[in-house]
Amino acid sequence: MRDSTPAEKAEALIRRYFAACNDGDHAALVDCFTKDAVHYFPPGLPGAPWRGASAIADGWVWCVKTLGSRWTIEKVLAAADGREAVIEWTHWKTAIGEVLRGDEWYIFNDDITKIHEIRAYYASPVDKAEPVNKLHDFDYEARGYALRPPSPAPRNL
Known part of the structure; x- marks a missing residue:
């Protein structure tokens, strides 16, 4: 069995972070940063910005509890050296019927075990009158993007 490449390590860390977000797991979130x-x-x-591992974890746990937040990763592109990555994501706010799409740029520590910085960019300005905030005329379904949250939000946090 071969060792993971740096890019694979970066992607695995991002996926672990999103799993912790979806679980509303404060300790697991802190451990990602x-x-x-x-x-x-x-x-x-x-x-904003959220500064420190605990503050970031607090923010996402609040979103899960209050907004019914769920997230999907749509695309990942990691640098060969694993030090940086960019993703596309969808944030499903199930309790308020809102959907937000966007990108994030990641910077990792030297051994690619922790996230040092995230810069989020929204696909469009947030419009509270729209149930799904997205790019105009982009066919998310045809491109294979998630059209529903990955699962119901946890209720016992």
Whole structure:
């Protein structure tokens, strides 16, 4: 059995992070980040950027509890050296009937065991009047993107 490439390690870490988000697992989320990690967001999110592993975990656990948040990873592209990656994602806010699509740029620590920085970009400005925020005239279904959340949000957090 061969060792994972650096790019494979980066993708596996991102997938572990998203699993922890979907589980609303605070400890698992903290474990995905360096202590001084920063998660940047487009303008408009109160309290952004989120600074520190615990603050990032607090934010996503709140989203799961309050918004019924679920996430899917649509695409992943990791640098050959594993130090950076970019993904496309969908954020399903099941409790309020809102869907947001976007991208994130990741920077990892030297041994690709922790996320040091995330920069989030939304596919479109958030429009609360739209149930699904997305790119205009982009055929998500034909391209194989998720059209529903991966599972119901956990209720026992």
